[in-house]
Amino acid sequence: MSFTRQLSEMSASELNDAIDDTNFPQAHILSRGRNNSVCSTSSTSGTSSLADRAQASQPEETIAAHPGTPLEDIVAPVATLAGNQRPRLILKTNGSTPDSDGHEKCTFHHDLELDHKPPTREALLPDMARSYRLLLGGLGENPDRQGLIKTPERAAKAMLYFTKGYDQSLEDVLNGAVFDEDHDEMVVVKDIEMFSMCEHHLVPFYGKVSIGYLPCNKILGLSKLARIVEIFSRRLQVQERLTKQIAVAVTQAVQPAGVAVVVEGVHMCMVMRGVQKINSKTVTSTMLGVFRDDPKTREEFLNLVNSK
Ligand SMILES: Nc1nc2c(ncn2[C@@H]2O[C@H](COP(=O)(O)OP(=O)(O)OP(=O)(O)O)[C@@H](O)[C@H]2O)c(=O)[nH]1
Numbered sequence: 001m002s003f004t005r006q007l008s009e010m011s012a013s014e015l016n017d018a019i020d021d022t023n024f025p026q027a028h029i030l031s032r033g034r035n036n037s038v039c040s041t042s043s044t045s046g047t048s049s050l051a052d053r054a055q056a057s058q059p060e061e062t063i064a065a066h067p068g069t070p071l072e073d074i075v076a077p078v079a080t081l082a083g084n085q086r087p088r089l090i091l092k093t094n095g096s097t098p099d100s101d102g103h104e105k106c107t108f109h110h111d112l113e114l115d116h117k118p119p120t121r122e123a124l125l126p127d128m129a130r131s132y133r134l135l136l137g138g139l140g141e142n143p144d145r146q147g148l149i150k151t152p153e154r155a156a157k158a159m160l161y162f163t164k165g166y167d168q169s170l171e172d173v174l175n176g177a178v179f180d181e182d183h184d185e186m187v188v189v190k191d192i193e194m195f196s197m198c199e200h201h202l203v204p205f206y207g208k209v210s211i212g213y214l215p216c217n218k219i220l221g222l223s224k225l226a227r228i229v230e231i232f233s234r235r236l237q238v239q240e241r242l243t244k245q246i247a248v249a250v251t252q253a254v255q256p257a258g259v260a261v262v263v264e265g266v267h268m269c270m271v272m273r274g275v276q277k278i279n280s281k282t283v284t285s286t287m288l289g290v291f292r293d294d295p296k297t298r299e300e301f302l303n304l305v306n307s308k
């Protein structure tokens with residue numbers, strides 16, 4: 001199945017229903033990483049061999065191991081490729097169609113319709129600025145005092161920037177940087193900075209993302225992993241959904257044997273207000289394919305993520 005065909009076959013409502021917050025499988029609790037983004041590749045010697053991984057990720061076992069878990073409604077391993085022992089993960093579709101206008105009901109929905117590209121949001125600036133002006137009034141401020149005259153427009157532009165991921169589609173961001181390559185060892189890009197907006201309080205959460213995948217004869221331009229993080233972090237989010245969306249997008253881009261994503265976030269809604277736990281960190285992970293089914297592969301990824 002070609003990449004373009006997969007995009008056109010995806011149903012946003014199907015994906016969103018299957019990967020919603022209530023159905024999300026248990027997140028793994030992990031130890032802390034570090035500050036700067038580092039790209040690593042790893043060989044399998046001494047840890048999980050190619051044969052081990054292939055054995056651990058037979059299609060039947062993968063499906064049977066997690067009956068009813070929603071991510072398997074979305075990604076599934078397909079038959080072994082010629083000359084490659086590892087089943088490749090793809091996004092599943094059931095042929096259902098999107099809404100008649102091709103979009104969900106809300107204007108900028110947060111689902112997994114990865115190719116969704118709304119009409120220009122610049123047109124929303126005047127309405128947003130008017131809302132911020134009302135907000136200033138609501139705070140008891142005088143929106144016409146000198147320092148605040150341009151604030152509604154500035155704030156509207158800033159909010160548009162914080163949510164610019166709604167304007168990006170996976171296909172545009174990838175820009176064709178998917179390369180045929182006979183490489184079947186783990187690729188990890190770690191400590192990718194992330195800034196997002198908590199959808200419950202409209203305040204930031206920020207942190208870092210580590211992504212690993214096991215290629216099946218296709219590799220992704222390295223910067224594209226960081227760009228995928230941008231698409232989904234620059235939206236109103238919860239950290240759990242952000243983690244899943246990144247994993248699903250990487251799956252869609254290169255149909256690897258597995259994808260692993262770990263996100264470590266600091267939520268300002270828990271720091272500046274509310275429980276005010278200034279040192280708390282939230283760690284979420286999504287493990288797909290061989291990373292979910294083979295403890296050695298998962299361990300190899302976590303060792304790379306946690307190494308200096
Ligand atoms: N699971 C999850 N929860 C989040 C995220 N960001 C914020 N929240 C939580 O959303 C919840 C909203 O709870 P409410 O009780 O409705 O709101 P609240 O009164 O402001 O809650 P407090 O933050 O406890 O003061 C809080 O528990 C937040 O910590 C996230 O990314 N994931």
Ligand SMILES: [Zn+2]
Pocket residue numbers: 198199200201202203267269270
């Ligand atoms: Zn919040």
